[in-house]
Amino acid sequence: AQSxxxxxxHVSVSEGALVLLRCNYSSxxxxxxxxxxxxxxQGLQLLLKYTSAATLVKGINGFEAEFKKSETSxxxxxxxxxxxxxxxxxxxxxxxxxxxxxIFGTGTLLAVQP
Amino acid sequence: xxxxxxxSRYLVKRTGEKVFLECVQDMDHENMFWYRQDPGLGxxxxxxxxxxxxxxxxxxxxxxxxSREKKERFSLILESASTNQTSMYLCASTTPRQGxxxxxxxxxxxxxTVT
Numbered sequence: 001a002q003s004x005x006x007x008x009x010h011v012s013v014s015e016g017a018l019v020l021l022r023c024n025y026s027s028x029x030x031x032x033x034x035x036x037x038x039x040x041x042q043g044l045q046l047l048l049k050y051t052s053a054a055t056l057v058k059g060i061n062g063f064e065a066e067f068k069k070s071e072t073s074x075x076x077x078x079x080x081x082x083x084x085x086x087x088x089x090x091x092x093x094x095x096x097x098x099x100x101x102x103i104f105g106t107g108t109l110l111a112v113q114p
Numbered sequence: 115x116x117x118x119x120x121x122s123r124y125l126v127k128r129t130g131e132k133v134f135l136e137c138v139q140d141m142d143h144e145n146m147f148w149y150r151q152d153p154g155l156g157x158x159x160x161x162x163x164x165x166x167x168x169x170x171x172x173x174x175x176x177x178x179x180x181s182r183e184k185k186e187r188f189s190l191i192l193e194s195a196s197t198n199q200t201s202m203y204l205c206a207s208t209t210p211r212q213g214x215x216x217x218x219x220x221x222x223x224x225x226x227t228v229t
Contacts, residue, residue: 009154032216043118043204043220044157051215090156094216100145100164100208102218106156 002027002093006105014113019063019078021108023091026072033074034092034102035065044090050074061085086112117141118221120205126227133192135224137205144209146188147218148172148180151202163188164210195228202226 007022025031032051036044048059055067061084065076074091088109092102121136137146145164149157149172159172161180169180177199181189188207192199202225206218 034217036220041123041223041225043222044206044218045220046217049215049217100210100216100218101147101159101162102216104157106154 002031002103004091004093004103004105006089006091006108008108009106010109010111012111012113013081015083016080019076019081019085019110021076021089021091021110023065023074023076023105024072025074025091025093027093029095032094033065033067034094035059035063035074035076036090036092037061038088038090038107040087047076047089081110081112083112083114086110118205118207118219120203120221120224122224123222124225124227126229127192127195128229129196131192131195131228133195133226133228135190135192135203135205135226137188137190137207137221138186139188139205139207139219140186141207141209141219142185143207143219144185144211145207146182147206147208148178148188148190149204149206150174151204151223157204160190195226197228200226200228 005024034049035047050067058064091105094102118139147162148160163169163182179191205221208218
């Protein structure tokens with residue numbers, strides 16, 4: 001069975017500081033990994049995805065994530081936080097079985113302080 | 115651009131009412147999903163459908179049913195709304211066609227309040 005763990009339900013950083021959101025997964029098959037972002041009262045928007053190509057994946061808005069098989073991790077980073085990055089971030093792993101299900105983490109709420 | 119739309123952004127219903135949440139996608143996707151989102155619990159899968167008239171239960175199907183009569187439309191039904199169904203409901207779609215990476219496309223969500 002697949003699962004995702006996001007460490008830290010709330011993370012607070014200062015504007016301009018490094019953003020690091022942690023995600024660990026477990027999967028018995030080669031995983032596809034995703035980071036989604038959710039702004040207040042909106043749906044989820046894809047930030048980036050890993051699909052077994054390059055282990056360092058670049059996404060939108062300056063975010064990137066590195067797939068580390070030995071650590072079963074897929075942490076999300078951004079060198080310099082911006083106020084507009086304040087949102088909730090979800091890590092997800094797939095495929096969840098024969099259908100195209102994704103397994104989502106419980107989310108990390110990022111606050112950016114001025 | 116893939117577009118997933120949901121019939122209402124905000125909805126207020128009374129306990130015991132039958133509630134319909136509609137979702138439409140315009141990308142000819144085979145698979146569609148309904149999730150509910152609650153603080154601290156992330157996204158939990160209620161039901162999903164992999165083809166017209168085909169459906170499978172997700173992790174929390176109790177109190178819900180679904181309907182998929184056309185490929186582009188997937189409806190979530192609360193047979194008799196209860197206060198513990200107050201939540202954010204998210205619809206998503208994807209395709210199993212070769213080359214797809216299982217990425218799901220989400221609608222804007224419906225925030226349902228049951229009083």
